[in-house]
Amino acid sequence: MQQRVIISQDIEHDLAQAIAETEHDRVFVLTDDITQECCLPKVAVLLTKHNATTITIRHDDTNKTLDTLADVWTALQQGGATRHSLLVNLGGGMVTDLGGFAAATFKRGIHFINIPTTLLAMVDAAVGGKTGINFGGLKNEVGAFANARYVIVNTCFLDTLDTANLCSGYAEMLKHSLISNAQMWAEHVNFDILQPDLAELQRMVAASIAVKEHIVADDPHEHGIRKALNFGHTIGHALEEFSMQQPGGAVVSTAPTKQEIPKGGAVISARLLQLARARTAPKNTLLHGYAVAFGLIGELYISARKAGFPTARLHQTARFIRENYGAVAFTCDDYPTLLNLMRHDKKNTADTINFTLLHDIGDIRINQTATDEEIREALDFIREGY
Numbered sequence: 001m002q003q004r005v006i007i008s009q010d011i012e013h014d015l016a017q018a019i020a021e022t023e024h025d026r027v028f029v030l031t032d033d034i035t036q037e038c039c040l041p042k043v044a045v046l047l048t049k050h051n052a053t054t055i056t057i058r059h060d061d062t063n064k065t066l067d068t069l070a071d072v073w074t075a076l077q078q079g080g081a082t083r084h085s086l087l088v089n090l091g092g093g094m095v096t097d098l099g100g101f102a103a104a105t106f107k108r109g110i111h112f113i114n115i116p117t118t119l120l121a122m123v124d125a126a127v128g129g130k131t132g133i134n135f136g137g138l139k140n141e142v143g144a145f146a147n148a149r150y151v152i153v154n155t156c157f158l159d160t161l162d163t164a165n166l167c168s169g170y171a172e173m174l175k176h177s178l179i180s181n182a183q184m185w186a187e188h189v190n191f192d193i194l195q196p197d198l199a200e201l202q203r204m205v206a207a208s209i210a211v212k213e214h215i216v217a218d219d220p221h222e223h224g225i226r227k228a229l230n231f232g233h234t235i236g237h238a239l240e241e242f243s244m245q246q247p248g249g250a251v252v253s254t255a256p257t258k259q260e261i262p263k264g265g266a267v268i269s270a271r272l273l274q275l276a277r278a279r280t281a282p283k284n285t286l287l288h289g290y291a292v293a294f295g296l297i298g299e300l301y302i303s304a305r306k307a308g309f310p311t312a313r314l315h316q317t318a319r320f321i322r323e324n325y326g327a328v329a330f331t332c333d334d335y336p337t338l339l340n341l342m343r344h345d346k347k348n349t350a351d352t353i354n355f356t357l358l359h360d361i362g363d364i365r366i367n368q369t370a371t372d373e374e375i376r377e378a379l380d381f382i383r384e385g386y
Helices: 011-020 044-049 066-078 093-108 119-125 155-160 163-178 182-189 198-218 225-230 233-245 270-279 288-307 311-325 332-343 372-384
Strands: 004-007 027-032 053-057 086-091 111-116 130-135 138-145 150-153 354-360 363-369
Touching: 004 198, 011 044, 011 086, 011 111, 011 150, 027 066, 027 093, 053 066, 066 093, 066 130, 086 093, 093 111, 093 119, 093 130, 093 138, 111 119, 119 163, 119 198, 138 233, 150 198, 155 198, 163 182, 163 198, 163 288, 163 311, 182 198, 182 311, 198 225, 225 354, 225 363, 233 288, 233 332, 233 372, 288 311, 288 354, 288 363, 288 372, 332 372
Parallel strands: 004 150, 027 053, 027 086, 086 111, 111 150
Antiparallel strands: 130 138, 354 363
16 A cells, blocks of 8 residues: 655645544544644644544654554553544654554554654655564664555654654655755755754755655665665664663764754744753664764765766765764774674674665665775764764
8 A cells, every 4th residue: 555645835734634534433642741742733623523543652762662562452442442543643753663663463454544743754765665663772673564554744743853863854855855866965964954944844854855766666675776765874773772771871972053043943942952952862872863873974985986976075974964963982892792783783794794885966876885984984974084
């Protein structure tokens, strides 16, 4: 079943239409404790008309677990959900990933709608049919391919985000530009993500989603070109998992000074700012998009080394990331651990670490490999070379 992505100008109208066009006997809405307060009020009147039952889980990727999944199954079961019920996932990537997996597996599958409320979820997690949970200390280790009936994207939710979470999502947009075309890339590396114009950002989000939709349509189950969407993620996931495993956090992202009021956005209340900041990863760990941004630097370095990616574009991209994402701190003593984490990546074959590399912007090379020494050089470049 293909999903339909709606770039929404009126969230209540578009959600009402999506619910009306999706078979259902009962409606359930999944939120986390932050989106319940920040985002649910924007659609609460409509959901009340449908007598929707709200299921709330704790925010943060550390709660994207089998225990939380079981809590959602239990809430659906106790709420009388049937195979004809509908689950609306309202939240960031953790909610859409876990909620999608819950819907895909409960009663062997019920319909679901994704309403992403973070930039990361809008351009990545909520689109493309990947669902799942973390398991055994590894990201998205257990999951399934399952398409939402609808994904409704409206940047009205972004006025609840702090800059760190906007930057986190923007890293995936930057990745989409690198695997797409030079014009989009140039626009992305010249955009002011620290003080964004939300109207302009909505147009860019729509273009970014279109890149992913085109790739997913050609390769829904990641046997070929969809592997391009993993660009930056082999090293990025290793950095993210490493940061989550360190007591007290050994990986630190030193972010630039933050602007809390986006251009074109509403004035954010003190309470919303407090909740938005709570979305940020625990101190000294990396948000997913920050890990991907640093992963892009490392994998662009390997691309330049092995596939001829232009060094000028490598350095321009790296400068943009440095200026907007700060620096990531780890040492050469951590390289064996990072390499071991890369060997657990789902894209690998046996013990070979697989990469997507670029010969140039939009010129993709999937199923590439790199030696441990080349990966160590890339890690050196992330730490010291840009």
